[in-house]
Structure formats: structure tokens, C-alpha cells
Amino acid sequence: MIVHILFHDNCFDGASSAAVFHRFYRDKIHPRADFSLQGMTHEASQQFPEGLFRGDENAIVDFKYACSDRLTWWFDHHHSAFLTSEDEQHFRRDESGKKFYDPSFKSCTKLIATVTASRFGFECPMLDELVGWADIIDGAQYPDAQKAVEIAEPAQKLAAVIETNKEPEFLHQIIGQLVERPLQQVATQKAVLERYEQLAQRHHESIRIIRENSFYDREVTFFDLTQYDLEGYNKFIPYYLYPEANYSVSLLRTPKRMKVSVGWNPWSRKVRKHNLAEICERYGGGGHPVVAAISLAPGAVERAHQIAQEIAAELRDEETRGRP
Numbered sequence: 001m002i003v004h005i006l007f008h009d010n011c012f013d014g015a016s017s018a019a020v021f022h023r024f025y026r027d028k029i030h031p032r033a034d035f036s037l038q039g040m041t042h043e044a045s046q047q048f049p050e051g052l053f054r055g056d057e058n059a060i061v062d063f064k065y066a067c068s069d070r071l072t073w074w075f076d077h078h079h080s081a082f083l084t085s086e087d088e089q090h091f092r093r094d095e096s097g098k099k100f101y102d103p104s105f106k107s108c109t110k111l112i113a114t115v116t117a118s119r120f121g122f123e124c125p126m127l128d129e130l131v132g133w134a135d136i137i138d139g140a141q142y143p144d145a146q147k148a149v150e151i152a153e154p155a156q157k158l159a160a161v162i163e164t165n166k167e168p169e170f171l172h173q174i175i176g177q178l179v180e181r182p183l184q185q186v187a188t189q190k191a192v193l194e195r196y197e198q199l200a201q202r203h204h205e206s207i208r209i210i211r212e213n214s215f216y217d218r219e220v221t222f223f224d225l226t227q228y229d230l231e232g233y234n235k236f237i238p239y240y241l242y243p244e245a246n247y248s249v250s251l252l253r254t255p256k257r258m259k260v261s262v263g264w265n266p267w268s269r270k271v272r273k274h275n276l277a278e279i280c281e282r283y284g285g286g287g288h289p290v291v292a293a294i295s296l297a298p299g300a301v302e303r304a305h306q307i308a309q310e311i312a313a314e315l316r317d318e319e320t321r322g323r324p
């Protein structure tokens with residue numbers, strides 16, 4: 001009996017979702033099940049080959065829906081959860097009682113914990129801290145940008161390690177530990193702290209690079225990182241550098257993709273007027289109303305620049321309209 005869990009890769013909420021689902025399944029559905037894990041990444045052309053669903057049970061957590069009868073469990077909170085309207089109809093028709101979608105949740109981990117508690121009577125107080133941190137990290141619920149960028153808490157360090165991890169085996173091991181042990185114990189182990197120390201240096205380097213390459217104009221901070229060897233950066237850095245900015249738009253290039261990222265400053269005192277997921281969906285991307293992205297082929301440099309400029313202009317125009 002194998003339960004195959006597909007989770008949002010390189011994401012603290014994705015890993016936490018996998019751990020909470022695993023624990024729930026073992027405690028409430030099948031105590032002797034075996035588990036396998038597979039991280040999923042958003043790519044320019046996303047399809048789910050049938051071969052992905054190789055378990056007796058197949059679960060997707062914190063990742064978009066798959067229109068396959070081999071998919072037996074699904075939990076997601078992303079605004080862009082359905083690739084097509086057929087996928088959405090397939091989900092709406094489902095009567096298994098094992099597929100759950102609620103974009104009002106700040107994290108998928110909290111969605112899983114909430115649904116499994118109310119529908120299946122699942123309780124595991126050890127996981128409370130993990131669920132709480134997933135909600136803070138995925139929901140950007142830090143008191144200020146400084147707390148979000150300083151990375152002082154062990155859970156934040158573990159999140160940074162997960163976000164940049166390139167060894168699936170290591171992440172699978174971490175998820176396995178989160179099923180059994182409190183978050184603090186997992187996050188403060190040597191293997192995690194050592195990896196974080198290497199990242200801390202790059203984190204400070206990325207703050208410097210973003211500071212030197214960002215332009216703030218009419219409520220939008222724009223920066224192009226395609227010339228740099230950066231695979232990612234802490235998404236709160238732009239608001240740490242420009243607290244007055246309401247939005248950030250950025251360009252990043254990795255070996256696998258060109259990425260346009262769009263974000264709303266979670267500490268802004270203004271009222272948000274744009275749904276960033278909807279804007280990105282128009283370009284084939286998606287995400288949440290407050291943070292979304294578009295992935296393009298690695299060679300689509302010009303197209304990515306054009307999209308980034310268009311989105312920045314759209315965000316600026318809306319903001320300036322109606323002002324005295």
C-alpha cells in the first residue's frame with residue numbers, strides 16, 4: 001500500500017503540507033501505509049503525465065489540480081488552482097469527499113490541518129507549531145519587513161533551506177522528520193543550520209544586488225536580476241528596501257526558466273486594487289492575489305521583459321488614477 005504525495009517543491013508550505021498529510025493519513029486512514037514523495041514545480045508548460053500517479057493512493061498538496069482519476073486526495077489554496085475550466089469541472093463533480101480547495105486559507109498546511117480535524121477527527125498537537133509557521137511564512141504574516149528579511153527564527157532558516165534546496169533526498173528526509181518531531185527540533189539540527197549558514201551569505205549578497213538594481217517609481221519597485229547568478233531571493237527584500245512601495249515586479253533567470261514575479265507589499269497601508277493572480281493568469285502564470293508569477297522558457301528573455309514592463313505599467317496606472 002503506497003501513498004504517493006506530490007507537493008509544491010522548494011516551498012515551506014508545500015513541505016509542511018506533505019508532512020501534515022502524511023501524519024494524518026497514517027493516524028487516521030492506514031497505519032501501515034508506505035509513503036513516497038515527489039516535489040512539483042511550476043513550469044512554462046505544465047502537464048501531469050499519468051506516470052506521476054504511481055501510488056495506490058495519490059495525493060497532491062499545495063499544488064494545482066490534476067484532472068486524473070488516479071488522483072485520490074487533493075488540497076490546495078492557490079488562486080490559480082485549475083489549469084483549465086475542464087479541470088475545475090472535474091473537481092466540482094468529484095464526490096469522493098477527499099478533494100478540498102479553499103483559496104481563503106493563507107497556507108495549505110492550515111487548510112489540511114483544519115479539514116482533517118473537522119472531517120476526520122485528526123488531532124496532533126505536535127504539529128501545531130509547524131502549522132502556525134506555515135501560515136506565517138506562506139501568508140506573509142510577519143509584523144514588519146525587517147522580521148521577514150532578518151531570518152532570525154529557526155523556522156525561517158529551515159524555510160530558506162527548503163526554498164533553495166536542490167537535493168530531493170534531503171527535502172524528503174526533512175519532511176519525514178517533520179512527520180515525527182517538533183518543528184524546532186528539525187529546524188535546529190546541524191544539517192539545516194550548516195546549509196543555512198551558506199545561504200545567509202548569499203541572502204546578504206542578494207539584498208545588495210537588489211538594492212543596486214531596483215528602481216522605484218510611482219508605487220512600484222522594479223528590478224531585473226537576469227544578469228546575476230541568483231536563483232531566487234527573499235521576496236520581502238523589495239519592501240525592506242522600499243517601505244513606501246506598494247508593489248514589486250521582478251525578472252529572474254534560472255537554467256530552467258525565465259520568471260516574472262509580482263508582489264504586493266504586505267505592510268502597505270493602502271488598499272490593494274489589483275488581483276495579481278488574475279494579472280499573471282492573462283500571461284499564462286498564476287499564484288495568489290497578493291503574490292503571483294509567470295514562468296517562461298529560459299530563452300524568452302525579451303518576452304519576459306515586455307511582460308514585466310506591461311505589468312509594472314498596469315500597476316502604476318491604476319494607482320495614479322483618481323488621485324488629486
Ligand SMILES: [Mn+2]
Pocket residue numbers: 013014062077106107108138
Ligand atoms: Mn502554499
